[in-house]
Amino acid sequence: MTAPLLSLTWTDHVTGRRGFLVVDRLVRGVASGGLRMRPGCTLEEVTGLARGMTVKEALHYDPEARYVPLGGAKGGIDCDPRDPAAYGLLVRYLRAVRPYIEAFWTTGEDLGLTQDLVDRAAAEVGLVSTIQAVYPLLDDEAAARRRLADAFAVEVDGIGMGELVGGCGVAESVLAALDRAGMPYPGTRVAVQGLGTMGGATARFLARAGLTVVAVADVRGTIADPAGLDVDELLAARDAYGTVDRSALRPGLLELPGDAWQATDAEVLVPAAVSYAIGAADQERISARWIVEAANMPVVPEAEALLTARGVTVLPDVVVNSATHAWWWWTLFGDIGPDAQEAFAYTRRSMRALTDLVLARAEADGSTPRAAAHAVAGDRLPLLTERFGSYR
Template sequence: MTIVEHPLERPEESAFTPVTPFVEGAPRRREPTMRIEWNDPVTGARGYLVIDTLVAGLATGGTRMRKGCTLGEVEDLAAGMSNKTAVFDLPVGGAKGGIDFDPKDPRSTGVLTRFCEAMRPFLDHHWVTAEDLGVPQHLLDDVFDALGLQQSYHAAIARSADPERTAARIRAGLAVRARGGSLGDVIGGYGVAQACLAAVDRRGRGHAGTTVAVQGVGTMGGGAAWYLHDAGLRIVAVADAVGTLFDPAGLDIPALLDTRDVYGEIDRSRVPRHVQQLPREVVLGLPVDVLVPAAVSYAITSRNCADVHAGLVVEAANSATTPDAELDLTARGITVIPDFIANAGAVAWAWWLLLGYVGERADDSFERLRKEMHTKVDELLAGWDPSCGPLRRRAVATIHEVRVSRDIHIP
């Protein structure tokens, strides 16, 4: 394991400066608090932890696993987490974990376990992690339990007055059943759906007349598709790793999602015959009102952004659009709702649960997130048009340049 830069005790650990997205070879506005590189002694897999900012000694951000994951990617995602926690005024900084390994490989659980073992000093005291691409929450919790850490929110739970009671409350909250699935699984996608609805409502469009394409049907994309369908929008396309499913009359989203396997792929043998099966990249170029990239980072780049014809792009995946692509889309009059607002519902809700602001009533969590997301998107879009430049710039400018470190009270 190699600590690349910046010790954890960095004096300005509570300082926060908004950042711009990562581009290979481009300079950053500031350096993260710390980068760590790890090499798995068994498989040779490489893993990374980037702590971007610390607030009261804590940072939060998920752990992902995918073949080809890079340090630059994890660094960018950690910076995005700092923006998310600041936008929702959460008393915690931003971090991210990433492992360059195929999550479908049968050795992946062992790789994840050894990565968490190596990161244990940070998981014990400073880093609160959760599910991300390729790492479902139940698997992460199993690994934490095997390491004697109970749950992936351990570093925050350990600060509470009664850790056992807090851990029980977190588990209960994550397991609450809601419309669309367990609350912990669907709350992030619900937040993305609310970001879409806020933007659609502001444009004065009716829900029934609005068409949507969703790239990715995992936890985030599947949840977004379910709640947009539930709100009456017409989901004409969804894409997974196998390909794109398209029906201009609208897909039966709940039925399709019910056929997903553990890797978030839809069972093609159960897809109705009238639904067209197209290449997976087609989903980005369909003539729809709303495009929700919810699969991988950097899905929309300078090479394919000309294919995008949606009037509204809502980033459900972290860093779904590269900066140059976002400039191009904006110049063409396409609105891009940035990830650190649109998909921040999951981290906001997790910390509301930790802090006792919400409990085991799903409707309370949904209503709080709906109000927060609509307010933030409305404020972001008020008085803005594409001639002002990318919406992300305005979003970053609204974040306080410095956040004062404060104690965290977890009941």
């Protein structure tokens, strides 16, 4: 496996906590990937995430589109985002990596952070934007920045587009897999781990498509109802970190341990929270037919091999959760405008086509969807190198 282009570890002089930045690859001199904050974050984790971003970007390469994918990168900070010291740590981290953001790393929210918080900290350290490195690649920077700002201002039912589009993409991947298998939406049961930005939006779109969400898990445990949960009720009762206020829910719901979502009697499991959520021992409890990786790297490789051996399909993160960052670039480069209907339609078409392509490749190759996704990306990366040159 090729080593990343850049890998660094930063130690905060105030708290002693560590932060990481890994740039896996540059395309046109720029790399893209979010910044996460979670306790226990490691350099190894961030390296895997950066490599995954390279694949996600390549999977969305369309030579006819205005958006041409970038390279892959990722940042991480080892800290609980609820810690009172977290914001100051974020500011100091961004101050330390500011030269990289100005030169070639475009970043944004990831696990544990919101875009508003990242933007506020970035402004405090004097950054124009966390994606300013891409500005020289735009045909009309002012128009592009205005278009993206307008898109972030769009709300649907009181929720911003930036919070919804990723879940729309995850849901479309689920629906594409169900359609290929001839599974009707009504009666298909779903369990979701994590009710933050990605998990909440995914649950919302799947419920509105007619699937039944029977369990959701947050840091306080699993909430379940075999007859189906009221997703809107759950979303209305969650805080900024995706934790649901149990006292705001209707009586009669089951309150189970935090890992009970894995053993839920459901056809689809959606891990949408932390990495490494399903290990080799955990997979023994899973009876679902599909695991859909809305989070980054939630299924460890050994667990995936065991799941595959007994007929469980893992739809990989590099496909499933790629719509969030793609929507930024589709909007910034001008493939779509700042309109909710246009964004959702474009996201659904793109994610449907990508999921179908990967599943068809897996079937043809006799491989897993993850191997097929990497094979498709492997076909496209040389095309990017041929067009723009190599930055490795």
